[in-house]
Amino acid sequence: MIKIPAKVLIVDDEKDFVEMFSLRLNEQGEKVSTAHSGKDALKVLKKVAIDVVILDIRMPGMDGIDTLKQIKTLYPIVEVILLTGHGSTETAVEGMKLGAFDYLMKPADFKDIKIKIENARKRKDEQEERIRQAELRLLLRRSGDY
Amino acid sequence: MNRLDDDKIRLLLVDDEDGFRKIITKRLAKRGINPFQAASGEECLNILEKEPMDVVVLDVKMPGISGIDTLKVIKQEYEKIQVILLTGNVAVTDGIEGIKSGAFDYLTKPVEIDHLVNKIRQAFEIICLEEEKQKELEYRAKLEKKMIDTERLISLGTMSTGIAHEINNPLAIINESAGFMKYILSSSEMSNIPRKDALMMGIEKIEKSVKRASLITHQLLGHVKKQKSLLSNVDILSLLHETFGLMEKDIKDKQININWEIDNEKNIVWSDPYQIRQVLMNLLSNAVHALKENGSITLSTREIDDDIILEIKDNGVGIPRENLGKIFDPFFTTKSFDEGTGLGLFVVHKILSGLNGGIDVTSTVGKGSCFQIRLPKYDKSNG
Numbered sequence: 001m002i003k004i005p006a007k008v009l010i011v012d013d014e015k016d017f018v019e020m021f022s023l024r025l026n027e028q029g030e031k032v033s034t035a036h037s038g039k040d041a042l043k044v045l046k047k048v049a050i051d052v053v054i055l056d057i058r059m060p061g062m063d064g065i066d067t068l069k070q071i072k073t074l075y076p077i078v079e080v081i082l083l084t085g086h087g088s089t090e091t092a093v094e095g096m097k098l099g100a101f102d103y104l105m106k107p108a109d110f111k112d113i114k115i116k117i118e119n120a121r122k123r124k125d126e127q128e129e130r131i132r133q134a135e136l137r138l139l140l141r142r143s144g145d146y
Numbered sequence: 147m148n149r150l151d152d153d154k155i156r157l158l159l160v161d162d163e164d165g166f167r168k169i170i171t172k173r174l175a176k177r178g179i180n181p182f183q184a185a186s187g188e189e190c191l192n193i194l195e196k197e198p199m200d201v202v203v204l205d206v207k208m209p210g211i212s213g214i215d216t217l218k219v220i221k222q223e224y225e226k227i228q229v230i231l232l233t234g235n236v237a238v239t240d241g242i243e244g245i246k247s248g249a250f251d252y253l254t255k256p257v258e259i260d261h262l263v264n265k266i267r268q269a270f271e272i273i274c275l276e277e278e279k280q281k282e283l284e285y286r287a288k289l290e291k292k293m294i295d296t297e298r299l300i301s302l303g304t305m306s307t308g309i310a311h312e313i314n315n316p317l318a319i320i321n322e323s324a325g326f327m328k329y330i331l332s333s334s335e336m337s338n339i340p341r342k343d344a345l346m347m348g349i350e351k352i353e354k355s356v357k358r359a360s361l362i363t364h365q366l367l368g369h370v371k372k373q374k375s376l377l378s379n380v381d382i383l384s385l386l387h388e389t390f391g392l393m394e395k396d397i398k399d400k401q402i403n404i405n406w407e408i409d410n411e412k413n414i415v416w417s418d419p420y421q422i423r424q425v426l427m428n429l430l431s432n433a434v435h436a437l438k439e440n441g442s443i444t445l446s447t448r449e450i451d452d453d454i455i456l457e458i459k460d461n462g463v464g465i466p467r468e469n470l471g472k473i474f475d476p477f478f479t480t481k482s483f484d485e486g487t488g489l490g491l492f493v494v495h496k497i498l499s500g501l502n503g504g505i506d507v508t509s510t511v512g513k514g515s516c517f518q519i520r521l522p523k524y525d526k527s528n529g
Binding site for chain 2: 014016017020021023024027028085105106107108110
C-alpha cells in the first residue's frame with residue numbers, strides 16, 4: 001500500500017526538538033511545517049493546508065490549550081495531537097475534551113507518533129469524505145426540486 | 147499523690163545510728179514504704195551503684211564521708227535522685243547548705259514520721275513530674291523531627307517534579323536526534339558505509355539510556371498533585387486483592403503466604419483509588435522483594451479516630467537501623483539500577499501526604515518490616 005503523506009504542523013517552543021522531529025518526519029515522507037509558538041501556528045494554518053497539528057501543551061505566551069481552542073474554532077476539521085512534558089495527563093485529557101484527537105508524552109516513542117499521526121489523518125480524510133458526500137446529496141436534492 | 151504509689155518509691159535511708167534506722171524503717175514499712183538501709187555515706191554510694199533509687203533520706207552528721215559531701219556526689223552522679231537531709235536540732239545551717247547543694251529539703255531530728263513520709267512523697271512526686279516532662283519533651287522532639295522530615299520530603303517532591311519537567315524536553319530532543327540518525331543510517335544510500343555497526347550500536351545505547359531516564363522522570367511526574375483528584379469511597383480490601391492479582395506470579399514463585407486480618411468494617415476510606423493502588427503496588431512489591439521463599443505478608447486494618455490504618459507486615463530481611471531514616475528519600479535504594487530507581491517509597495510518601503494521610507515504618511533486621519499507612523475515612527477538606 002502506498003503511504004499517503006500527511007501534512008503535519010509541529011508546534012513547540014523547543015526549537016531543537018522541532019527541528020529534529022520535523023527532519024525525522026520529513027524523512028519518512030510526511031509534509032512537515034513548523035511553528036515555535038501558538039501565534040505562529042495560527043499564521044501557518046492560515047496559509048498552508050494542514051491535516052494534523054502536533055501541539056506542545058507547555059509554551060510561553062499562548063499555551064497549547066489556548067492554541068487548541070483557536071484551532072478548533074477556526075479549523076474544526078484539522079486534527080490536533082497534544083504533546084506533554086507533563087506527567088500529569090489531566091491537561092491532555094482536558095484537551096481531548098476540547099476536541100484534540102489524542103496526546104503523547106515526551107519523549108514519545110516514534111512508532112506511537114507515526115501511528116497516531118496516521119490515524120488522525122485518516123479521521124480527517126473520512127470526515128472530509130462524509131462532508132463531500134453530504135454536499136453531493138444536498139446538490140442532488142436541490143437539482144431534484146426542479 | 148495516691149497512697150497506692152507508696153510501694154513504688156525506691157527509698158534509701160542513710161544514718162549511722164542503727165537504732166534510729168531500725169525504728170524509722172519499721173514505721174515507714176507500716177505506711178507501705180520499704181526502704182533500703184545504709185550506715186554510712188560510703189555504703190550509701192555503694193548501694194546506689196547497684197540499685198536504682200528515687201529518694202535518699204540522708205543524715206548529715208556521720209563519720210567518714212559527711213552527709214553534705216555524700217549529697218554532692220549523689221547530685222553529680224544521679225541527677226534524678228531527690229535527697230532529704232536529716233539534721234541535728236541546732237544545725238540549721240547544715241540544712242541550708244544542703245539545699246544549696248541540691249537537696250530537696252531538710253528535716254530536723256527528732257523526726258516526726260508523718261512529716262517524713264509527706265516529704266518523701268513530695269520528693270517522689272517531683273521525680274514523677276519530671277519524668278513526665280522529659281517524656282513529653284522527647285515526644286515533642288520526635289514529632290518535630292517528623293514534621294521537618296515530612297516538610298523536607300514535600301519540598302523535595304516539588305523540586306524533583308520541576309527538574310523532571312525540565313529534563314523531559316532535552317530528553318525528547320536527544321531521542322528525536324538519535325532516532326533520526328538511526329533512520330538515516332538504515333537508509334539504502336548508507337548500506338555500505340564502513341563501521342556502520344559501531345555507529346548503530348552507539349545510537350542504540352543512546353536510545354536505551356533515554357528510555358531509562360524517561361522512566362525516572364515519568365515516575366516522578368506520575369504523581370504530581372492533581373488539580374482535581376477524583377475522590378471516592380475506596381475499598382482497601384478489594385484494591386489489595388487487585389494488586390495481588392497483578393503480582394500473582396512473584397507470589398507463587400516464592401510461595402509467599404498472605405495472612406488476611408482485615409476487618410470488613412474498617413477498610414473504606416475517602417480517597418483517590420488510582421493513587422492508593424500505586425501506593426499498594428509499591429509497598430507490596432517491596433514486601434515481596436524483601437521475602438525469602440515461604441515468607442509471609444500480614445495485612446491488617448484498624449481504626450484510629452477518623453483514620454483507617456492499614457498495616458503491611460513482612461517477615462523478610464528487614465531494614466538496617468541506619469537506613470530507616472533514609473528510605474523515603476528520593477533515589478535512596480539498596481538495589482542495583484535495573485532493579486529499582488529508588489523512587490518507590492518517595493512516591494508513596496508523596497502520594498499519602500497529598501491525600502492527607504501518612505506512613506510510618508518499623509523494622510528489625512532479620513525479622514522483617516512493618517509499614518503503617520494512615521488514610522482519612524471522610525472528606526476532610528469540606529470540614
